[in-house]
Amino acid sequence: MTTTFAAFQLLLLLPMSWVVGRSDSSRSARVLARRTMLAAGAIALAQLVWNTFDFPSLGWLEQWLSIEASPPWVPAFSLISCLMGFTAVSLSPIRETRPTTFRRILLLILVALLFLSARNPIALAFLWSASAVLTWLELRDLRSAPKIARLFAIYHLPSSVAFGLGVLFLTQGRISAGLVLLLAAIAIREAVIPLHSWFPPFVQFAPMGVVVAFFAPQLGVYAHMELLRGALPEHLAHAVASFGALTAVVAAALGLAQTHARRALAFLVMSQTGLVAFGLDTSSAVAQIGALLTWQVIGVATAGFAMTLASLEARRGDVSLRRAAGSFTRTPRMAVAFLFMGFASVGLPLTLGFVAEDLLVQGSVEELPVLAFALILATALNGMSVMRAFFKLFSGSSEHIGEQDLTRREAGTLTVVMATLLLTGLFPGAAVRSLERVADPPHIRPDSAHVGSVD
Amino acid sequence: MTEIIVRWAVLGIVGFPALAVLALGLRAWLYHPWSERTTVGIVASGFVAATVACVVTIAWLLAAGLGEVRVPLGAWFSAGHYSFQWNLVADRLSIPFATFSTTLLGLVAAFSRRYLHREPGFARFYLLLAIFGAAVEFVVLAGSLDLAFLGWELVGVTSALLIAFFHQRPGPVEHGLRAFVTYRICDVGLLAAGVALHFLVGTSDVGPLVGGPWAGFVVPPTWAGATVVGLLILWASMGKAAQLPFSGWLPRAMEGPTPSSAVFYGALSIHLGPYLLLRAESILQSSWLAAGAVVAVGALTALHATFVGRTQSDIKSALAYASMTQVGLIYVEIGLGFRYLAVAHIVGHAAIRTLQILRSPSLLDDHHRLEMAMGRQLPRTGGHLERLVPDALQPWLYRVALERGGFDAFLKDWIVSPFLRLMGWIDRADQAWVDYLSKPSVARQRKKQPNEVLR
Numbered sequence: 001m002t003t004t005f006a007a008f009q010l011l012l013l014l015p016m017s018w019v020v021g022r023s024d025s026s027r028s029a030r031v032l033a034r035r036t037m038l039a040a041g042a043i044a045l046a047q048l049v050w051n052t053f054d055f056p057s058l059g060w061l062e063q064w065l066s067i068e069a070s071p072p073w074v075p076a077f078s079l080i081s082c083l084m085g086f087t088a089v090s091l092s093p094i095r096e097t098r099p100t101t102f103r104r105i106l107l108l109i110l111v112a113l114l115f116l117s118a119r120n121p122i123a124l125a126f127l128w129s130a131s132a133v134l135t136w137l138e139l140r141d142l143r144s145a146p147k148i149a150r151l152f153a154i155y156h157l158p159s160s161v162a163f164g165l166g167v168l169f170l171t172q173g174r175i176s177a178g179l180v181l182l183l184a185a186i187a188i189r190e191a192v193i194p195l196h197s198w199f200p201p202f203v204q205f206a207p208m209g210v211v212v213a214f215f216a217p218q219l220g221v222y223a224h225m226e227l228l229r230g231a232l233p234e235h236l237a238h239a240v241a242s243f244g245a246l247t248a249v250v251a252a253a254l255g256l257a258q259t260h261a262r263r264a265l266a267f268l269v270m271s272q273t274g275l276v277a278f279g280l281d282t283s284s285a286v287a288q289i290g291a292l293l294t295w296q297v298i299g300v301a302t303a304g305f306a307m308t309l310a311s312l313e314a315r316r317g318d319v320s321l322r323r324a325a326g327s328f329t330r331t332p333r334m335a336v337a338f339l340f341m342g343f344a345s346v347g348l349p350l351t352l353g354f355v356a357e358d359l360l361v362q363g364s365v366e367e368l369p370v371l372a373f374a375l376i377l378a379t380a381l382n383g384m385s386v387m388r389a390f391f392k393l394f395s396g397s398s399e400h401i402g403e404q405d406l407t408r409r410e411a412g413t414l415t416v417v418m419a420t421l422l423l424t425g426l427f428p429g430a431a432v433r434s435l436e437r438v439a440d441p442p443h444i445r446p447d448s449a450h451v452g453s454v455d
Numbered sequence: 456m457t458e459i460i461v462r463w464a465v466l467g468i469v470g471f472p473a474l475a476v477l478a479l480g481l482r483a484w485l486y487h488p489w490s491e492r493t494t495v496g497i498v499a500s501g502f503v504a505a506t507v508a509c510v511v512t513i514a515w516l517l518a519a520g521l522g523e524v525r526v527p528l529g530a531w532f533s534a535g536h537y538s539f540q541w542n543l544v545a546d547r548l549s550i551p552f553a554t555f556s557t558t559l560l561g562l563v564a565a566f567s568r569r570y571l572h573r574e575p576g577f578a579r580f581y582l583l584l585a586i587f588g589a590a591v592e593f594v595v596l597a598g599s600l601d602l603a604f605l606g607w608e609l610v611g612v613t614s615a616l617l618i619a620f621f622h623q624r625p626g627p628v629e630h631g632l633r634a635f636v637t638y639r640i641c642d643v644g645l646l647a648a649g650v651a652l653h654f655l656v657g658t659s660d661v662g663p664l665v666g667g668p669w670a671g672f673v674v675p676p677t678w679a680g681a682t683v684v685g686l687l688i689l690w691a692s693m694g695k696a697a698q699l700p701f702s703g704w705l706p707r708a709m710e711g712p713t714p715s716s717a718v719f720y721g722a723l724s725i726h727l728g729p730y731l732l733l734r735a736e737s738i739l740q741s742s743w744l745a746a747g748a749v750v751a752v753g754a755l756t757a758l759h760a761t762f763v764g765r766t767q768s769d770i771k772s773a774l775a776y777a778s779m780t781q782v783g784l785i786y787v788e789i790g791l792g793f794r795y796l797a798v799a800h801i802v803g804h805a806a807i808r809t810l811q812i813l814r815s816p817s818l819l820d821d822h823h824r825l826e827m828a829m830g831r832q833l834p835r836t837g838g839h840l841e842r843l844v845p846d847a848l849q850p851w852l853y854r855v856a857l858e859r860g861g862f863d864a865f866l867k868d869w870i871v872s873p874f875l876r877l878m879g880w881i882d883r884a885d886q887a888w889v890d891y892l893s894k895p896s897v898a899r900q901r902k903k904q905p906n907e908v909l910r
Contacts, residue, residue, distance in 0.1 A: 332579075
């Protein structure tokens with residue numbers, strides 16, 4: 001059934017991205033892209049409702065294509081991916097986003113939606129590379145920072161090759177080599193230290209909408225779940241968890257030393273991703289649920305946080321953190337949205353981020369107590385980063401430089417994002433229950449398309 | 456029936472301020488803030504209603520001859536073996552605190568109406584005051600350390616934002632950030648203590664009432680476990696209570712509006728540390744090391760603050776150090792097991808200090824009136840210390856006190872600056888690596904300029 005809805009998404013987003021790319025102006029492209037993402041969100045919502053109320057199955061496409069049905073949690077994740085895309089296009093500033101850029105944002109979200117629906121490793125490898133190529137094309141067009149495309153290619157070409165070879169080896173039964181290659185590919189994509197160097201410049205110079213569309217859906221996490229979870233031997237799983245924890249702490253600490261808001265955001269996201277990588281490779285179901293929720297929180301909260309920063313940058317020009325040079329009085333709603341989503345992404349009480357990180361820490365403490373305490377430290381440091389950025393960007397000056405507060409379009413979008421974070425945080429029961437099935441040990445399939453175990 | 460009413464009353468102690476937050480927050484987000492009169496009315500009504508709920512609870516506890524009433528509200532979320540329970544406890548420790556807090560907050564809300572009349576941040580002040588009130592009640596009534604952490608975090612956020620209330624000036628902003636960083640460093644202890652309790656005894660809930668006047672957290676079975684948890688809770692409490700070496704933020708926090716300084720650093724926020732220790736008394740009593748550490752921290756802070764406070768040249772800083780001295784003494788009392796004395800000391804100190812801070816802007820007028828009433832100059836205070844300290848030591852002690860004991864310099868020069876330097880060095884190394892990778896190769900440069908030599 002998921003494939004059927006994914007096909008609808010494909011039929012909507014593919015032609016519409018072409019139309020959006022041919023728009024006369026960025027403004028009209030944004031309007032069209034917003035409407036397209038709304039329609040995509042409606043399809044994802046319909047899929048969720050269909051799934052929740054057990055309406056008659058639309059699995060004919062799966063049967064026709066002889067592919068395995070997707071897990072039951074995919075509709076919710078698809079809806080969240082659409083919310084990320086909607087946030088990315090709604091808040092993308094005209095100044096840095098051309099019609100072609102809007103087209104690529106839509107295509108990146110389409111790739112993410114298809115990635116969630118695909119079960120075939122070869123298809124996953126193709127989509128993995130497609131998202132990297134789309135982003136590289138966008139970076140290649142950047143005039144302000146021409147070197148970024150080269151840097152991106154240096155990291156993502158090996159990542160794509162490793163991913164492709166990894167799934168190829170897995171399907172041929174060469175499990176160990178396949179796992180190592182997949183781990184390397186995912187580690188690059190998820191900017192795990194020490195394979196992270198492409199990520200801070202990418203966030204600093206690329207259009208923020210593209211950054212969100214490329215990074216927020218976290219294809220690496222899905223690939224990790226689909227291909228690696230439960231397949232790694234214990235020592236390797238613990239090594240991956242350790243690298244995740246290391247990334248969480250070191251990136252959080254580096255975030256405090258940044259003097260540019262975009263780079264600080266990059267390290268914040270890296271730290272959060274480290275938490276996910278850590279949680280997925282523990283054997284505790286509770287920690288895995290926490291990791292999956294953190295994945296969603298990174299997507300929604302960080303997308304909102306990043307796009308609010310982009311809106312501020314479009315108004316102000318420079319978002320340096322060297323000295324406090326903003327005025328809360330003139331942009332109160334923007335400041336509140338920035339602070340709320342920043343804290344939501346690092347676990348503000350009563351938001352989904354708090355639930356996610358609580359589960360992550362409580363679930364992992366028995367197996368990896370030292371690393372669990374490291375995560376607590378990372379969370380504390382991330383909170384400092386958010387407050388520092390808030391104070392530097394929204395206080396310290398009484399001068400009004402003509403900044404406008406959030407427009408109705410921006411405020412409406414951010415209200416949806418904030419309400420999602422708050423409501424799912426206040427009533428997280430359904431989300432946690434739905435993920436309990438995901439966190440069950442993955443079944444081992446006889447065909448080697450899905451990895452069982454190394455031995 | 457009566458019991459149901461009382462349970463609702465306990466819920467109302469937290470719920471009424473939370474409703475005020477909702478009423479103020481939603482309108483502010485929609486750009487339609489209430490008038491000053493209505494804003495004060497909503498917040499004050501929330502606190503008055505909460506006070507009435509406290510009184511109803513006290514009356515029922517006294518009439519029924521019970522030591523406590525517990526209000527289980529069910530699980531917030533649960534996964535596998537882990538469950539986060541909403542559980543409020545109204546007992547001989549929490550109810551006096553809760554009643555005192557709501558009363559004081561209501562009074563401060565009424566007082567601030569004139570004090571902050573036509574101030575640009577009027578609505579913001581009251582919103583933060585309401586959030587703070589709800590958060591304090593959460594900490595006080597929390598039936599588990601996990602739930603206490605929820606309120607604890609919100610207290611920290613509101614405190615930092617109110618210190619930076621006059622956000623156009625860089626000073627308050629820096630001080631707000633400093634306070635927040637201190638809180639976050641210490642919050643690590645609270646979260647770690649909760650995780651450690653789950654790990655050691657399976658729950659962080661307040662245990663059953665046995666023997667003592669109020670129930671405490673379940674004590675870990677081993678001395679080492681009790682010591683670790685006790686020390687973590689002590690660490691957590693030291694930030695908000697401004698105990699050494701985390702005391703530097705308190706005098707700087709007085710940059711906020713006087714009413715918030717009074718209620719945060721004279722009365723409620725600063726006493727949450729001792730409150731937490733009183734709730735964890737069962738654990739402290741099981742470990743002489745943890746109890747001794749509480750005494751040592753309190754005694755050192757009291758000595759430090761009383762000396763430093765005497766060299767301050769402005770009234771709010773002097774009052775900040777006076778608060779620190781008293782809280783240090785309260786720590787000593789708790790460490791020595793004088794629990795009733797500590798409770799009485801907290802309530803008495805909070806009341807007098809709030810009054811002093813609220814009156815501090817009128818210091819000269821008060822001084823003048825007092826002298827007029829006495830018919831002579833007011834006598835000097837502190838002569839007993841001059842007699843106690845040898846003459847040769849006095850100049851040295853004066854200089855040390857002027858430098859605030861050197862603690863601020865120590866933290867800055869030996870911890871914060873080296874940490875930031877190290878992070879800066881790692882960041883620069885990372886950027887150098889990026890520059891190296893993204894630099895076009897020599898061969899490619901030659902290809903671009905083939906006729907360079909010929910020209």
